[in-house]
Amino acid sequence: MLGLGRRAKTAENLLRTRECLLNLPSDALAGAVDRLALTTGSDPVPEGKRRRGYRTVRDKFGRAGLTPVESETVAPPRAAECPVAMEAVLERHHPVDDGGVLAFEVRVQRVWVHEDIRMTGTADRIDPDAWRPLIMSFQHLYGLGPQVHRSTLATIPERLYRPDADLERARTA
Template sequence: MSTVVATHTAIEPNILYFGTPVVLISSSNEDGTPNLAPMSSAFWLGWRAVLGLGVRAKTAQNLLRTGECVLNLPSDALAGAVDRLALTTGSDPVPARKEQRGYGFVPDKFRRAGLTPVPSETVAPPRVAECPVAMETVVERHHPVGDDGGVVAFEVRVQRVWVHDEIRLAGTDDHVDPDAWRPLIMSFQKLYGLTSQVHHSTLARIPERLYRPDGDLERARTA
C-alpha cells in the first residue's frame, strides 16, 4: 500500500505565531503602580527566559528602566481574563501604531482583567494570584532584533518559581505535573488549550534533575 506524502507550498505569512504559551508580564510603572500585559513571544532555557517585545511597549520600557518583572503563566481556564487585556496599553498617550490598531489606555490592568495582585518576594512587580505559575525574574541583558530597532529581546533570569499545589507533582518540591498543567496557548492570534498526551516521550526517561541549572539556581536561592 502506497503512502501519500503531502507536498509543501511556499507562502508569505504575515506572522509566524505557530503556537506558544501566553505570558502575563507584570512590571512596575514610573509611579510604582503595576502594569500587566499579555504576550506570547517567550521561551525558556534552564532558569532563564527570552522575551520578545516591541521596544515602544510600556512593558519593554518598564523592563529597561527597572530591570525586573514577573512572568505569570495563565491556564486555559483564564482565557477570558487574558482576552479582557486585548487592545489595552499602559502607555499614555497611546503610541500611534497601537492607536491605529484600536488600542486604548487602561491604567489598572489587574482590575480590567479581574485578576488579583499579590506581593512578590524578590522583585517589586506583583504576581498574579490566579495564574498557576509565576516566575520572578531580573533582566540580565537585552538585544535589538531586526533592522529597524522596533523589537527588543530580553534575557531574564528566574529568581523564584511559584506554582499552585494542584499542578505540583504529589510528594515533590521540584516537579510540575504535565498532566495537571493546562497552559493557555496562542496560535496565530487565537487562544487554545492543550489536549491530553498524544504519544509517549523517550526524552521523558531522562530525570529532570539532570537538567538543573546549578549556577542560576544557586543565585536564585540567595535572592
C-alpha cells in the same frame, strides 16, 4: 528569552526597571487575558495602537478580574490565579534585525507553582496532565490537547537539569 517590540510599554518598563514578572495563565483564564486585549498602560495611547482601538487602562489586575500578590525578589506583583509565575531580572538585551524588536535575556529568580498542578510526590515537577497553559497562536487563544506520546526525557529527575550555580543564586536572591 523574551522578544518584544522596541516601542512596547513592556519593553520600556523592562529596560527601565531591569526586572519583570511572568504570569503563565491556564486555559481557564482565557477570559481574563482577553479582557486585557486592546489595553495599554501608555497615556496618551500611541497613534498606532489608537488606530487599532487600544485605550489606556491603569488597573490591569482590576480590568482582568485577577488578584495581585506581592513578589519576593522583584517589584511587579504576580497574579494569584495564574498556576505558574516567574520572577526574573534582565541580564542583557539585543536588537533583532533592524532593531524594531528586542531580544531580552532574563534570569528567573523565583518560580511559583500552584499545588494542584504539581506531580504527586514531588516538590519540583509539573504534572503535564494537570497543567493546561493558555497559548496564543496567530492572535487566537488555545489550550492543549491530550498527550500524543510518552517521552523518555520525562523520566530524568528535574534536579539534573539545573546547574548548581543557578540553584545557589536563586536561594540567595
